[in-house]
Amino acid sequence: MKHTISVLVENNAGVLARIAGLFARRGFNIDSLAVGVTDDERVSRITIVADGSDYTLEQIEKQLNKLIDVIKVKTLKNDTSISRELVLIKVGCSSRQRAEIMSIAEIAHAKISDISNTTITLELSDSKDNLANYEELLRPYGIKEIVRTGTIAIQKGEAAVRV
Amino acid sequence: MNTTRMTVAKAMTECLKAEGISTVFGYPGAAICPFYDELYNTDIRHILVRHEVNGGHAASGYARISGKPAVAIATSGPGALNLITAIATAYMDSIPMVIITGQVNTEQIGRDVFQEADITGSAEPFVKHSYLLKNPEDTARVFKEAFYIAGSGRRGPVLIDIPYDVQKAEIDFAYPETIDIRSYRPSTYGNGQQIKRAITAMEQAVRPLICAGGGLFTGDGASLMRRFAEVNDIPVVSTMMGLGAMPTDNPRYYGMLGMHGCKSANYAVNHCDTLILLGARVGDRAISAMEARSDLTVIHIDIDPAEIGKNLAVDIPIVGDLTAVLGQLIEACGVPTEHSAWKNELDAMRSDDKVTPAKDGYINPKQFMRILDKALPDNSVVVADVGQNQIWAAANITFHGGRFLTSGGMGTMGYSIPAAIGAKAASPDKEVIAICGDGSFQMQMMELATAIQHDINIKVIVMRNNYLGMVRELQEKGYDNRLTAVSLDGSPRYTKIAEAYGIEAALVDSPEAAETAVKQLISSDRPFLIEVSVEEHEKTIL
Numbered sequence: 001m002k003h004t005i006s007v008l009v010e011n012n013a014g015v016l017a018r019i020a021g022l023f024a025r026r027g028f029n030i031d032s033l034a035v036g037v038t039d040d041e042r043v044s045r046i047t048i049v050a051d052g053s054d055y056t057l058e059q060i061e062k063q064l065n066k067l068i069d070v071i072k073v074k075t076l077k078n079d080t081s082i083s084r085e086l087v088l089i090k091v092g093c094s095s096r097q098r099a100e101i102m103s104i105a106e107i108a109h110a111k112i113s114d115i116s117n118t119t120i121t122l123e124l125s126d127s128k129d130n131l132a133n134y135e136e137l138l139r140p141y142g143i144k145e146i147v148r149t150g151t152i153a154i155q156k157g158e159a160a161v162r163v
Numbered sequence: 164m165n166t167t168r169m170t171v172a173k174a175m176t177e178c179l180k181a182e183g184i185s186t187v188f189g190y191p192g193a194a195i196c197p198f199y200d201e202l203y204n205t206d207i208r209h210i211l212v213r214h215e216v217n218g219g220h221a222a223s224g225y226a227r228i229s230g231k232p233a234v235a236i237a238t239s240g241p242g243a244l245n246l247i248t249a250i251a252t253a254y255m256d257s258i259p260m261v262i263i264t265g266q267v268n269t270e271q272i273g274r275d276v277f278q279e280a281d282i283t284g285s286a287e288p289f290v291k292h293s294y295l296l297k298n299p300e301d302t303a304r305v306f307k308e309a310f311y312i313a314g315s316g317r318r319g320p321v322l323i324d325i326p327y328d329v330q331k332a333e334i335d336f337a338y339p340e341t342i343d344i345r346s347y348r349p350s351t352y353g354n355g356q357q358i359k360r361a362i363t364a365m366e367q368a369v370r371p372l373i374c375a376g377g378g379l380f381t382g383d384g385a386s387l388m389r390r391f392a393e394v395n396d397i398p399v400v401s402t403m404m405g406l407g408a409m410p411t412d413n414p415r416y417y418g419m420l421g422m423h424g425c426k427s428a429n430y431a432v433n434h435c436d437t438l439i440l441l442g443a444r445v446g447d448r449a450i451s452a453m454e455a456r457s458d459l460t461v462i463h464i465d466i467d468p469a470e471i472g473k474n475l476a477v478d479i480p481i482v483g484d485l486t487a488v489l490g491q492l493i494e495a496c497g498v499p500t501e502h503s504a505w506k507n508e509l510d511a512m513r514s515d516d517k518v519t520p521a522k523d524g525y526i527n528p529k530q531f532m533r534i535l536d537k538a539l540p541d542n543s544v545v546v547a548d549v550g551q552n553q554i555w556a557a558a559n560i561t562f563h564g565g566r567f568l569t570s571g572g573m574g575t576m577g578y579s580i581p582a583a584i585g586a587k588a589a590s591p592d593k594e595v596i597a598i599c600g601d602g603s604f605q606m607q608m609m610e611l612a613t614a615i616q617h618d619i620n621i622k623v624i625v626m627r628n629n630y631l632g633m634v635r636e637l638q639e640k641g642y643d644n645r646l647t648a649v650s651l652d653g654s655p656r657y658t659k660i661a662e663a664y665g666i667e668a669a670l671v672d673s674p675e676a677a678e679t680a681v682k683q684l685i686s687s688d689r690p691f692l693i694e695v696s697v698e699e700h701e702k703t704i705l
């Protein structure tokens with residue numbers, strides 16, 4: 001099962017290595033990882049999507065909490081949180097295909113980030129599942145490159161993971 | 164705060180003094196020289212070991228007896244790397260230590276210069292926390308935090324790696340009085356609701372059992388556990404790390420559990436209805452003799468939430484400091500209960516491990532341990548190495564207020580002599596005995612020089628069977644007796660090695676010789692070594 005874990009850490013050197021090392025040596029699988037500072041520049045948020053049983057998730061949370069630099073660990077529930085990935089997709093695009101691809105972009109609420117005689121690059125932010133759908137729609141045009149960030153997630157309503 | 168201008172190297176010694184450190188164990192080299200040069204100006208006793216790993220083990224022995232974080236020091240690169248096994252050994256057994264290593268100059272880090280090693284990176288899996296001290300101004304805070312982190316919560320080793328140029332830098336120094344790490348606040352008291360549930364479970368229990376672990380040796384854990392067991396009339400078994408927490412001759416004590424444990428302890432674990440784990444990690448070797456059961460209520464009390472439920476399903480988890488939680492439990496206990504029927508059942512399972520005399524020229528190792536045990540003062544510290552010798556010691560040494568130190572989690576050969584040196588340095592008035600095999604002795608015999616040089620009068624027992632006995636036993640049973648790479652042919656006479664260091668020694672090849680030698684060993688106020696002739700194919704599991 002996939003779990004989305006929001007981790008607040010002290011913005012110290014080596015924190016990411018510690019967390020990555022912990023996952024590797026305890027045999028936890030990371031699906032994606034996203035890191036960025038929070039509104040407090042001394043604190044970073046690491047959002048991890050990990051795969052494993054409930055037992056594994058409990059171990060991940062407990063072991064993360066043992067790291068001195070980790071301030072808070074919270075597993076976000078699917079139904080009470082919103083998760084997003086950002087993806088940049090470069091597809092082959094002749095001038096004749098442009099209108100077609102742009103209509104897909106419109107449905108997907110994608111931004112056109114770059115355009116050339118032979119390519120078009122779309123910028124999309126959505127849930128992982130929706131992104132997979134759009135990817136399939138674009139595949140026939142020839143995907144030249146896909147770059148995606150790890151998942152970031154936030155709880156709905158008042159709930160917040162803060163220091 | 165009033166500050167004083169000084170070098171970081173001097174500030175490091177000031178930090179150690181402020182932490183009450185009077186003895187350190189180490190091995191110098193170029194990258195840590197500024198610090199050693201400042202050590203020259205202090206009264207801190209530096210014990211020069213003969214290999215860095217042993218400085219780490221000695222600090223471990225010192226910490227386990229003093230109850231406070233102990234300090235080991237090494238230079239950059241090979242010196243720091245040599246410490247890793249000791250760091251990992253301490254980590255597995257939750258021993259509080261602060262490790263100080265020299266590092267190459269800050270601007271050279273990452274360029275593979277002479278004697279550079281990424282020690283914070285390489286030791287990461289085995290430290291509670293580590294610092295690469297790049298900013299000289301952080302010195303005081305880092306030391307304060309390091310000692311606090313090492314000695315609080317679930318204790319463990321903390322590493323401070325300090326580049327050469329940082330040691331030489333000047334700072335305005337003052338040692339902080341307070342500490343606040345927002346991301347590190349270990350719990351003390353157990354959750355009230357869980358305490359209530361534990362009390363209810365205990366009241367309903369007909370066959371309760373306490374499993375005493377190594378975590379009891381912090382604070383007043385061991386004595387409170389004894390009171391708790393007494394008030395509620397609960398039988399006690401021990402893990403190897405918990406040996407000594409309960410006196411061996413206490414009528415409620417049923418011995419050590421596990422793969423190498425005794426019958427009554429393993430019977431108790433498999434027949435209790437309520438198991439109270441106190442500061443025990445529930446390691447695989449400890450529960451190997453335990454059958455899976457659905458009718459068992461498990462109460463696990465530990466300072467580290469990550470240990471609870473890791474290896475055994477737990478019904479009532481209590482996270483907290485054992486001294487605090489046991490205090491809460493004792494206070495919350497209602498009417499004293501008694502469990503005579505259960506104890507009678509367990510008493511019937513006690514068996515006296517019979518000793519068959521060895522053939523001429525040898526002594527049965529259990530018999531030797533019992534002769535030694537009789538002669539030992541009550542408060543002695545016995546440090547067992549790893550292997551058959553460890554099993555014989557654990558099963559036959561009795562405890563009446565003394566301690567048993569061993570590398571429980573990592574099973575690191577070569578632990579006993581350096582750890583004994585550390586333990587003796589921390590408690591010069593106690594008899595401290597290292598027991599090792601002939602294999603492990605040869606991993607650490609260089610430390611006899613350390614003992615002599617620093618007047619640390621440890622006693623050493625070498626159980627000579629001319630084999631890596633424990634592995635040989637494994638090969639005999641599990642590999643059709645195909646003995647591979649376990650013979651120690653070519654080894655020296657160990658009494659001669661001792662004599663070469665100026666240490667008095669005796670060879671024991673009969674029970675009579677054992678009686679005489681053990682008397683000599685106890686009455687000597689200098690280091691003393693006994694080489695014990697053990698029959699080559701003696702086993703631990705019969």
Ligand SMILES: Cc1ncc(C[n+]2csc(CCOP(=O)(O)OP(=O)(O)O)c2C)c(N)n1
Binds near residue numbers: 552575599600602628
């Ligand atoms: C550093 C290290 N290397 C290898 C082992 C594996 N090992 C466990 S017991 C043992 C044999 C120990 O032999 P010896 O010290 O002679 O003790 P004995 O078992 O004969 O009492 C070995 C090699 C270990 N525990 N530690």
